[in-house]
Amino acid sequence: MITKDKKELLLKRLAEISSTGTLDGEDADRRENMHRLFMYPAMMVPATQTAIIKVFADVVGDIQNAIDPFMGSGTSLLSCMEFGLDVFGQDINPFAVLLSKAKTTAYDETELKEAYLKIISHISSDVSESIDIHFGSLDKWFTREAQISLSKIRRAIQSIEDKSIRYFFWVLMSEAIRVGSNDRTSTFKLHRRSEDELSHRKVDVIKEFFSISKRGIDDYVLFKNKLKQEHHADNFDFRGNRKIVWGNTQQKIETDNKFNLLVSSPPYGDNHTTVTYGQSSYLPLQWIDPADVSCPYDYIKTTQEIDRLSLGGRIDRRKLSEKSSVLFKKSKSARNFIETIPDNEKPKYNKTLAFIIDFDDSLDHIVNAMSNDAFFIWTIGNRFVGGREVPNAEVLQDLMQYRGYSLFFRAERQILNKKQPRKNNFSKTMEKEVILIFHKE
16 A cells, blocks of 8 residues: 555645646657657647656556556556556557557567668559449548559558558558548548548659658667666567457456556547547548458447447437436536536536546446556546536536545646647637546545
């Protein structure tokens, strides 16, 4: 058990980094921890997570491992790796799994560079104009020139024998897809650019891929050198254990291990109306070889398939009715929020309620995966629905308290400097995030 003196020191150190603005991450370097390998929606800020974990590593000292059950782009996992922790992450989005695998895998720098040169050579000698993938809206999202270029990149990556190296280059290709498709990057959701804009837009996808790949390898080497400097990596390998898996946290944590630390940012609401992680992954997943994707369902069946299967993505009205009363006994904040909504407006908050219920189910599995003396570090924000602020932070505090975990520390961080799509309503309303740290007394 952590001693009283250590708790007091921990609180003091956390208060210091909060008061100095460190948690805002205003001066964060986007090269840090491979943050720009792929611009995944609403990514956590590495500098923020690293600052918090450093306090725990310095003060608590005997933390061995960490979990992120909603790992997304893997930001929290890499921050934990900086301090030599074993890490485990899972996500329902198969692209997030691929991205996190690429970031956490220990590569031989020489082998990565050799693979890059092989890919360049393969693309340069590929004179075929055949298009390797076909789906109903292919022409909507990609020009014919982009389709030919991406097919060449795809064939080149498939020629690499090492699957883990393919993961890395699939991610880099995905970033080229993000900037080279007809999709607007100013929103989380898929929206085609206007015909006028497309008529003036010329993107050389292969040139973009080469540039992104070179930058990505440099960023990987930067992170590897950071681990080596902190003595957490040997010549080619991180010394700790890493496990990245596909998993539906609402149903199960895909490991029997127990964890000392949770570092995570759960969704702020159902993906359909907040951050559409699935939609943002849809186009890359069309091009990535399915043999290299871990997922038990047809993730490209529709643009909304991943989001529909995520927390709050489906409304079961009978379940909603049955489980709402149970939820309200656990969370006074959730009950008060719903009770203030006029009856005629309540139906449009069904997704909000469904999300909270699904998240509550997830917490049962998460808590069971933690050791008795574990700390939970949650980063969460209060979103807006119909002009009303949903008290996510307060609901989370209620649900953790119900399970016997007391609020140990609370801080706010400004996110106005965080790169978000400008035209997304969700990002316009989000000006701050709340960091909540829990521990069982």
